Amino acid sequence: EDQVTQSPEALRLQEGESSSLNCSYTVSGLRGLFWYRQDPGKGPEFLFTLYSAGEEKEKERLKATLTKKESFLHITAPKPEDSATYLCALQTGANNLFFGTGTRLTVIP
Amino acid sequence: KAGVTQTPRYLIKTRGQQVTLSCSPISGHRSVSWYQQTPGQGLQFLFEYFSETQRNKGNFPGRFSGRQFSNSRSEMNVSTLELGDSALYLCASSVRTGSHEQYFGPGTRLTVT
Numbered sequence: 001e002d003q004v005t006q007s008p009e010a011l012r013l014q015e016g017e018s019s020s021l022n023c024s025y026t027v028s029g030l031r032g033l034f035w036y037r038q039d040p041g042k043g044p045e046f047l048f049t050l051y052s053a054g055e056e057k058e059k060e061r062l063k064a065t066l067t068k069k070e071s072f073l074h075i076t077a078p079k080p081e082d083s084a085t086y087l088c089a090l091q092t093g094a095n096n097l098f099f100g101t102g103t104r105l106t107v108i109p
Numbered sequence: 110k111a112g113v114t115q116t117p118r119y120l121i122k123t124r125g126q127q128v129t130l131s132c133s134p135i136s137g138h139r140s141v142s143w144y145q146q147t148p149g150q151g152l153q154f155l156f157e158y159f160s161e162t163q164r165n166k167g168n169f170p171g172r173f174s175g176r177q178f179s180n181s182r183s184e185m186n187v188s189t190l191e192l193g194d195s196a197l198y199l200c201a202s203s204v205r206t207g208s209h210e211q212y213f214g215p216g217t218r219l220t221v222t
Contacts (some may be wrong), residue, residue, distance in 0.1 A: 019217065034210070041114070043199050043213030044152075096142060096165050097201075097211060099152040 002027045004090050006100035013107050016077050021103045023088035024070040032091040033071050034062050037084045038102070044087055047073075078107045111136065113202050113214035121220045127188040130217045134202030140164075141183040142211060143175060146197040147204050155198075158183050159206040187219075195221045 004025045013019055019045040023033070032051050036044035048057040050066040057064045061082065063074040073086055085104045114133045122128050134141050143155040154167040158177035162210045183201075187194055197218050201211035 014193075031207075036213075041215075043215050046210050046212055049210055089152075096154040096157055096167065097144075097152075098154070099144075101151045 002090065002092055002098055004088060004098060004100040006086075006088055006103050009101070009104060010104045011106070013075075013078055013105070015079060015107055015109050018074070018078070019078045020069060020075070021073040021086055021105070023073070023100055025090055026069075027092050027098075029092055030090060033066055034036050034063040034089045034091065034097060035071070035073055036089065038087055039084050047086075075105070078105075080107045081108050083107045113195055113200060113212055114157060115198075115200055115214040115217050117217060118215065119218045119220075122190050123222055124190055124192060126190050127186065128143075128190060130185045130187075130198055130200075130219075132183045132185070132200035132202075132214060134183070135212055137221060138202035138212070139181050139211075140203045140206045140211075141177055141181065143183070143185050143199045144199045144201065144205075145169070146199055146216070147195075152199070155185070157206065164206050191222045192221050195219060 007022045035047040038044040048064040053068045055066050059078050065072050085102040087102045089099045130131045139170040140159045142157040144152050146152045158184045161177045172188045177183045199216045201213045203209045203211045
């Protein structure tokens, strides 16, 4: 059975304090792993797609990496505007996204 | 380029009624997927439409249905509403079906009383 687990559930950081969010998964046939950011009351905003182990993608203060069992979203020197819920999702043999429950990030000025 | 639009943004219905939600994808996108988001279950896949055909379906009862029109706009219908159907319904569009980035709309907040 396909599973995706995100940790921690919630994370509070001081502005400038770097950290990482984890997305671990078990899946038969990974076609892609996606990271999204969701602000309260809004739809998820696409951040990254990773397709194979060893792949890395960067965007501003965010960097996503992928291994055969997990993905990390590294946040370097976060700012308050980075506060959001970060979701990872798997795309398997079927053409739908299977989402984790997310990590709620709060960055304190 | 305009993003994904969903109407209405908020809706209050009574148990037993039915509801239709609408989604207009990004111009040029032909695949539309629907998701239900609740605090307890998170984001769950409902179904995907591509070229007016349902390509994939999640594990939801038959009360949930959808369709796609020739202009790629999509509608989702829920019949015989239950209290547990209260949720944020999100639609996402992508260029085509398969392993591609999906772009989400703002969602329709449905409250069933």
